[in-house]
Amino acid sequence: MERILLCTRQIIKNDMPKNSDGDPSIFGMPIKNWFHGDRAVIASNNLPAVAFDAEDIGNEFITFHGYQKSWSFSILSYVQLDQNDNTTTLLNYLTNTIVRILQQHTKMWIFEPCFICGQDFLNPSHLITHTAELSALANTVKTEFTQRWNVTHQTQAGGAPPTAPIMNDADAYAAAYYRLYESGTIPSPTIVTYRRSGVNKTISNQLILDSYKEMLVQPVRFLPFVMIDNINYGIVPKTGNQYLRGSQIKVSAKEIDPIHIFGPNNV
Amino acid sequence: MNIFQEENINKAKDKIYKGKRLLPSLDEAIFAKIKGYVNGSYPSPLEGKSLDIGYYPLSEATPDEMKQIKAIKEAVIEGMK
Numbered sequence: 023m024e025r026i027l028l029c030t031r032q033i034i035k036n037d038m039p040k041n042s043d044g045d046p047s048i049f050g051m052p053i054k055n056w057f058h059g060d061r062a063v064i065a066s067n068n069l070p071a072v073a074f075d076a077e078d079i080g081n082e083f084i085t086f087h088g089y090q091k092s093w094s095f096s097i098l099s100y101v102q103l104d105q106n107d108n109t110t111t112l113l114n115y116l117t118n119t120i121v122r123i124l125q126q127h128t129k130m131w132i133f134e135p136c137f138i139c140g141q142d143f144l145n146p147s148h149l150i151t152h153t154a155e156l157s158a159l160a161n162t163v164k165t166e167f168t169q170r171w172n173v174t175h176q177t178q179a180g181g182a183p184p185t186a187p188i189m190n191d192a193d194a195y196a197a198a199y200y201r202l203y204e205s206g207t208i209p210s211p212t213i214v215t216y217r218r219s220g221v222n223k224t225i226s227n228q229l230i231l232d233s234y235k236e237m238l239v240q241p242v243r244f245l246p247f248v249m250i251d252n253i254n255y256g257i258v259p260k261t262g263n264q265y266l267r268g269s270q271i272k273v274s275a276k277e278i279d280p281i282h283i284f285g286p287n288n289v
Numbered sequence: 290m291n292i293f294q295e296e297n298i299n300k301a302k303d304k305i306y307k308g309k310r311l312l313p314s315l316d317e318a319i320f321a322k323i324k325g326y327v328n329g330s331y332p333s334p335l336e337g338k339s340l341d342i343g344y345y346p347l348s349e350a351t352p353d354e355m356k357q358i359k360a361i362k363e364a365v366i367e368g369m370k
Contacts, residue, residue, distance in 0.1 A: 060310070062328045098310065104369060256311030257318040259326055265318050265365055270311050 025132045026093050026245070026275060027074045030124070031056055032144050034072070034097070037123040048116045063261045064100055070112060072120070073098040077272065089279045093245075097124075097271040103257065109267055117253060117269040124250060124273065131196060132243040137230040138199075138208065140216035140223075146242075149195035155209060159198035164189050196242055203241050206231065240279075247276040305334040309343035319361045320345050323354055 035056060038046035045052040048070070055064070057073035064071055080092035099116045101109040135142045138152045149156060171186035202208070211228035234241055251272040258268040310329050312318040324345050325332040339345045350358065 060328055096310070102369075103315070103365075254309075254311050256309075256313055257315050258311055259318040259322045261327060263361070263365060263368065265315060268311055 023076045023079065023093055023095065025134065025243075026130075027058060027076065027095060029130060029132050029144055030095070030097070030127075030273070031058065031072075031074050033127055033130075034120055034123050037126075038119060048112055048119060051112065053116070060096075060098055061260075063264055064266065066102060069266070070099065070101045070116060072116075073100070080274075084278075086281070086284055088281055091277045091279050093275045093277065094251075095273055095275075097273065098258075099269045099271075100258065100266045101268070103265045103267045113255070113267055113269055117255075117271065121250060121253065121271060124248070124271070128246075128248055130245040130248050130275065132245060134234065134239055134241045135216060135218045135230075137203065137234055137241055138214075138227055140214035140225075140227065140230060142218050146192040146196040146199075149199050150191055152195075152199075155202060156195050156198040159201050160191070160194040163194045163197040163201070167194075196244075200242050203231065203234065206235055243277060243279075245275040245277050249274055249276075305336075305340055306330050306332075307343075308335060308339075312344055315362060315365070316347055316358055317344055319358045319365070320347060320350055320354065322361075323357060 035046050038053070039048070041047040041050045041052055043052070047053060051070070053070055053072055055068040055071040057064075057071060060073045060075040075096050075098065077094040077096055080090075080094070082090045082092075084090045097120055099113060099120065101113045101116070103109070131144075131146050133143055133146075136148065136152075138149075138155055141148070167189050168186045172183070175184050175186070177183045208228050208231055211226050213224060214227045214230070216223045216225055216230055233239075251274050253272070254270045256268060256270075258266045260266060307330055308321065308326060312321055321331075321344055326344075334340075335343070335345075339349065347355075347358075
């Protein structure tokens with residue numbers, strides 16, 4: 023959930039209209055704060071603000087090889103409770119903009135910091151920079167995709183079989199990155215700086231991969247259905263004497279979490 | 290006894306303390322605060338209609354609570370002027 027919230031926040035910040043200073047804004051008014059988790063109190067100089075907070079996780083055992091997870095979270099937009107129309111208009115446009123941006127991101131990649139270079143990243147195109155480690159695996163992924171397409175797309179009623187679409191490099195590299203993780207060995211380990219929120223460590227990238235494997239961290243996940251469930255408007259009581267006008271966009275993101283091991287003989 | 294029962298009871302308990310994050314009006318938002326609402330949760334379980342809708346409706350407010358709501362509302366609006 024942590025990485026899903028952070029990734030969604032970055033996508034929305036990135037795609038929001040910008041003011042002349044380059045800050046995400048509505049009608050030129052910058053969004054003053056982007057909270058990771060809702061806050062009990064939001065100072066008026068931090069408004070308008072947007073908060074990203076977890077709701078719950080649905081876990082369904084759909085087959086021996088996979089769980090379907092449904093990550094539910096909320097995007098909360100806050101403006102001052104005011105007696106004039108400006109704040110309501112601001113809230114309506116802010117909510118609408120976030121909804122429109124999110125609707126364009128039905129599929130989402132979620133990454134942990136890169137175990138090859140240690141950098142925190144969001145876009146799978148980052149992986150294309152790791153040609154030495156991933157290009158051979160990416161080519162295998164593309165070839166296997168075409169082979170599977172050809173098996174499952176046969177001639178129908180005398181017409182020509184449809185040609186396999188060309189898989190884009192970023193998707194192939196993301197799949198290759200997962201294969202490298204599964205193999206557990208980086209061909210030529212190097213010393214890198216591992217960076218994530220609050221952590222800055224210089225270590226071998228093989229050690230990062232080993233830690234991910236030990237902790238069963240999935241370095242790359244694919245959410246094929248990120249959907250907006252509903253949108254509410256209302257008044258939000260905060261601590262003290264604070265009341266805000268707000269909107270809540272409820273989002274659910276579906277993921278098939280592959281399980282390839284089931285039923286080992288205990289310890 | 291079902292071995293998962295305790296876990297389910299805890300989940301159910303958690304659910305009945307959680308309310309709506311957004312309230313329909315300022316009056317209901319103030320009433321939620323009077324009932325101890327903080328950041329989506331109540332200190333005591335919601336029951337009956339309030340459990341269904343996720344907040345305490347004004348119809349459940351006592352005359353004293355209604356007076357309190359009115360006074361807080363006036364102070365909030367005054368503070369915004």
